[in-house]
Amino acid sequence: MKRCQLQRFWWSCLLLAGCGAQSFRPQFKPAAAPTQTVVLADLVHPKPRDERPVVVGLTTDPMRLCAWDLSAGLLWERPVDAKSAPIIAADAVVMQEASGVVVRDLASGEVRAVVDETGSLVGADGLGHAVVVTLAYSTASPRGAVAYVDGSSVRWKEPLNLPVGVPAISGPYVVVPWATQRLTVLAASDGHELARYHYNSTVISHASVDRGRLYVGQLGWLRLTESVLEHPEAKLVAYSPQKRELPGQPPLLRDGYMPITDPDNAYHRLQLSWRIGHDEAGATTENDLLWLRFYRLLFALSASEDQIRWVRTFDHDLVGAAIQPGALFVVDSAGMLRLLDTGGATLFSRDLGRSLRVVDIRPGAWLPQSPAAGKQPTELPPATLREQLNAAAVLDDDRLGAGRAYAVERLATFSEPEVTANLIALCAARKIPQPVQSAACLHLGERSSGATEVVQALRQRASFLEDTAAPSVGPLAQAAAKMQLKQAGPLLISHAEDPSTPTRDLVAVFEALEHLGQRSAVASLERFVRLHHAEPQGSELAPALLAAMHALGALHARAQRATLEDVAADTLTPDAMRDQARAALALLDAPAVVPKPDAAANKADEDDEPDEEQTDPRPYSLTAEVVRKALMPLRPELGKCVQQAQGAGVRSGRVSLVVDAHGSVEGIFVAPATLQACVEPVVRNAKFPATRLGRQRITHVFHGPSATKASLRAAAPGKKKAPRAGAAAARPVAQPAAKH
Amino acid sequence: MNGSWVVRSAMFATLCLRSHVSAQVPAAPAAQAAKPVAAAAPAATVAPAATAPVAKPAAVAAAAAPAAAAAPAAPAPVMKPEAARAEVLQTAKQRLASGDDANVRAALQTLSELGGDPAAEAIVARLHRGLPPQLIELAIDSLVLLHRPSAAPALLELAQHRRAPIRARAIGALGALHARNAQSALLFALDDPSPDVRSAAALALGAVGNARALPALWAAADRGVEHALDAVASLATPAEVKTVLGRAHEGDITPVKAVLQGLMARKTFPLDAKVNLVRALQKLGTPSARACLVQWLDERKTEGEPRLRQALFAAIKQIDSAHAPIKFESAAAPGAKP
Structure with missing residues (x-):
């Protein structure tokens, strides 16, 4: 009875899928005999692959395609005119070249087949001598195609007028995602369609076989099991590590319907890598780590929470990565292959001897001989995460703006006073990408530790003659206000009067003086208001003027009443300023609120500069x-x-x-x-x-x-x-x- | 009070005053005098032709001309100069206090023509209350025209204005007024973020500074501040010559040539010091030093101290004899004249 129902269900599914797809007019042949049960059993349990550990990469000028066996060294080198990054698929390398989508032999580099001359390479997978390649066309029909290469010949090629995604070979079947939510199982032998599934609750663009399991997905990986295949209408949730905002916004998986980008595209240097694993509880992320490559930065992120485990900086861009249990292979653009452990230490490195644009790494099960057996790491990241983040934040490379800003944001979560010093330096740096500086200044203004560092920074002054730059007065003023640093008051007054202080910083300075109850600033505030209140409408000084007048009122500067009254009555002054002057006059007479001394203020007051030990009597x-x-x-x-x-x-x-x-x-x-x-x-x-x-x-x-x-x-x-x-x-x- | 009445009475008083106080008013620059006095035009309708002064601005005279034809036969009442002046001052102060841009401009014009400490004090008081940027610049110009030391505090305050053009103008005015005690402010201004302000400060220091400003001016010169070397030339004492020449790198005086030129042209620089300077350059004996001496001699061919000319001539001759070209007889062309 149950079997009968199941069969009816499958027939219904096929019928519905066929009808549903009719509107898109797919050109796959109608599904063949009802072999779902057989298909299911073979499909979801692919045999683990035993693959040769190789690295295939494209060199910089002159452009050559090179392959290395990780255990043996360089295999071959061929001049190519590559239009995409290479993909290692079984015993072949698939790549978009000037002549079309080409399949080369992994052992020799010789061309085995030209799959298509007009299409763009979308994805490829291989098993044994078979390689399946999916293509995208810029034409309306067909939009995509699946081609099966056996040895040196294209055995079959199926066009489709809907886009196709990244395929996988699982036993005698080819699994192809297409049209965002559909999955088709084709017979490897002749390409006829055996089964078709429509997943309404998720998006699929990739199919992949990893360690004897078949996965599909786009926003995460969904393991294909009998249950998933039998109930495509059920609400399915793909496994994914915790999502978070990352610099460059790399996706968990690339859009599987888009062609592979050209070798020099920044996409290859700015990627989030992760590998699905499995334990008793179900799907996991291998090593519980996501690896964010950002040119010369490598962030190891916790998969289960929005945390950084460690950060490493490199001398050259990382152009490829592959995840192994307990380790990560990375290759940089100078051709250095490294094996990193999950703590960021380099366990093994090898110079590939070529400068590289992009590489594909397939380590298989290969690991260097006992890398951890008593062998010391050859490179170590800085000792603490705080130091690692600071090293990443100060790395002098303008391309790294967003990555460095991300490091700054994470650095700011540390409460140590040294971090305040780090942020001060970054905020005041002259030549620094704007996102990094903005992040540093923003978080500097929110600091509640590092009073000595803040005061020390405020003591600096811009001097043209001495070629010294002004400190970041605005964020420092905000920090001083937050820390209730009374001793910063006179320094802030001095900066308020200094023409080197940017106008945009004056608002923060005046607000800080008000917040600190700095009555000695009254004369300076009054002079500022008196000299500048008649600035024209829209003047850049307007926000500072408003803040200064508010401070005068809040500080109960009754001696400055005449000035405020003058401003309120002056018809040469814009209305907004006059209104603010009236508001300040009202504040003048309001009862004073005595600020409650808090612990931070007391601590700050007690903070005295420790005099360093030295022999100079001065x-x-x-x-x-x-x-x-x-x-x-x-x-x-x-x-x-x-x-x-x-x-x-x-x-x-x-x-x-x-x-x-x-x-x-x-x-x-x-x-x-x-x-x-x-x-x-x-x-x-x-x-x-x-x-x-x-x-x-x-x-x-x-x-x-x-x-x-x-x-x-x-x-x-x-x-x-x-x-x-x-x-x-x-x-x-x-x-x-x-x-x- | 009717505005036009104010304007008319002010101009009436101004024109009355011209004949009596023109000698007391500091001479305005020609460009200033040629400017049309906006407020004067309407007043001409009531101005008595008899009071039109000879030295009044052309625009005022032109405006007064038709009024002369329409002047009544009966002579207008002649006000006492002090009273007229006081009335003009009072009216100008009222207009200065008004919240009208045109009125303030006209009042500044009137006050700068009126002259004297009260006019300067009125402008200073108005500046103290604050003005829009364009009027501040006008007020500073008026204070320069009035040339009263009492304006210095206001200018010192404006030297800290947020707008660099105003700072530069105030600094320039301090120099123009030869304001005492301005040196410290000018030294601060030499470190200003704006190149215009730094340049104005260097110029002003050249006018009002003293030798204490020299280290800062040298530092400014090293950082490329315009006019810094001119200021050094204005302030350097004979004792500084050694320092100046010490900055000539390997005898090349090009970096300090402006200072040397300034010293040589400066009337207050003692003749003995100039002669010593010439001798110092002779000792250097470099091509750049010789070129400088030749230029100075050329400038003093017809005039100047004979002793200095003599020293210049001797120095050049000495350098030339020390570096006389070596004659190679074998190199001479056959038949060439010796």
Whole structure:
């Protein structure tokens, strides 16, 4: 009864499939005798193949096709005009050449057959002396074809007016996916169709035989079993490793309906490789690893989770790979064959002696003689994944932009302060692909560790004369805000006033100053708003202006009310700026929110630069304490300067000094500028100790004798006790101007 | 207050003032004087012909001409110069404070013609409140015309503007005004990311700097900053000559030729130092040094210090005799004249 039902079902399937395909007018011959049971049994249990371990590759100029036996060396070398990468199929090599799709003998390199002169090679498989080749045509009819080559002759060739995918030979049958969801079983002997299946629930473009199992698939591998063949209408789920976003977006399997690309196509150097395996629980990924080749980078990815196991960098592009249990063969464009273990170490390498465009590797069951038996790896990746990722991120090759950016993203998941330093360097690098820099800057702004590194980076300054570049002020400001780095405040003010700071970074700087409650930034913010508020509509400064005005309001800079009122009333100012000024005025009078000191802030405040051990008696740099001590005698005179200018509403000033390595003042810049004449002669006499660092830029804030307790408290947030009235209150900060 | 009334009264006062205060107003450059005074035109309808000054700008005079024909027989009331000036100033300040681009432009024009500290202070005060970029540049130009040291703080502040053209203009103005205490700001500007600002800073340092700026200027020259060598030439003392020549690579003075030229042309550079410089070049005795000496001698053929000419001549002669070509008798063509 059951057998009878099954037979009826198969007849129905064939009938339906035939009717369904009628609309596409396939040109396969009608299915022959009902031999499904026989077909099924032979089809799903192909014998494991015993294949010669070979590498076939196309050399660079002059273009030659070469074959190596992994255990013996170079087999042969033939000049070719290749139009596709080669495919090893049983004892043959199939390749698109100028003369057509050619089958060559693997042992000699001689041409065995020219399958087709007009079609493009889509896929090939072989068993013994038989090779099946699928083709695609650019014509409307036929769209594809399947050809069977036995020895040196084409035994049969079946055209189809629908696309055909990558075929496989399983015993006496040829399995051909076609028209996205269909699978046909052809008799190898004459090409007549024995069975046809229509899988509505999945896409199939590849058929493959691996270690005695037959698979089909496109988005993953589906093992063909009796059950799968008997119930094609059932919802089938192909096995695939975990999907994830990868650089270059390589597919799990290439589109099996597309012709093989030309040998120089980047596709061959940017591939995701994996091999299906099987254990007691069912389908698995061999070694539980996906291998992402990205030119000179090789990422080993966990198959079951979105994790990187290790990364290796190479001197040359990887142009081919083949997966073995516990190992991976790779060949680079310089012709170096390597066997890597699952930890990334090179167990074995051999120079093939040719520069290569692309290779196909079929190691079979071959492994070098006891590669792991007491033999040390010849090459090792860096010790930790963090170091490996950083090595990949800094690899100087513009083609690697997306791959390096991927490494940066993964690097940023590490919380070590060293990673912050790595990201700072990448974000500030001058010549670096844009995706890498963007990723580094983005993640730098999100860091919550590496306070010392951030402050150290902020101490750097752009100098044309010294040929030093500006640090990435914007992301550093964001990081400083996130870490609540109070000591970064004065440095940020200095950068805000530096014309070398890109305008796009100013928003982050002003927001950070606001977030840090940096009241000493008020004068700088006010000056910025006052000088630039009348910028025309659409000015690149507009976002920074909005941020600066918001900061003034949020910092309750009541002394700057007049400026904000001026801006709000100025008809030369764009409406958006005037509205923001009004909003800032409203904020001025809102009750202050005292920021809750958190653990990170406390830690950051406690962070002092450890002085390195060395014999040179000179201090490394001018620290805040040293600057304060040097300027202490000048405080009364500086206070007088402020006092003289109080008529103009000046209550404090800031002096920027460039101090050379010997401690002499080289340059003085005073804000507000009205104090320049008074302050410069005073500060000119200041003497600082010589330092090992060299030229440094110092910012020093001073107040007048009539500074109120409130204003002094405002200038020194967090300190309850204000300096004695009548003395200039100073808050110095030192940063290197540039190293000599 | 009606706007046209403001314009008319301002121009009336301006024209009244011309005859009385023209001597006090700093002479504007010819190009400036030739510019049409936009605000002056409507005022001409009420301006008394009798008050049209001889030295007023051509446009104003032209605008006033038809008014002369229509002038009433009765003489217009003559205002006291100080009062008229104060009224012009007041009106200009009002227009400067207005939120109208044209009014601000006209006020800047008026104030730059009016001259004096109050005019400069009015512009400085307006700059302090902030202006659109194009008006800032105009205001800086006005301050340069007014040539008042009180403008320096405002210019120092503008030297930190985000727009490089404004920074360059402010730096240039500091140099033009010979602003004291500007050297530090100019040294900072020498390190500016904009080449225009660096160049303006080098020029300004040449005008207002002192010898302390020389190391930075040398560094700037090494980095290719335009005018840096000119500034070095302007500031170098006789003691610097050794440093200058020390930068001549293997006796080739080409890299520092601009400095040497500047020193030689500088009137404030002592004659003794110039003579020493000539002797130093003679000691070098290289082709580039000789070419430089020849050029200097050529420039001083008819004028210049005889002692310097003499030194130049002697130096060239000395170099030539030291490097006289060796005569090869055998190489001479038969029958050639000695």
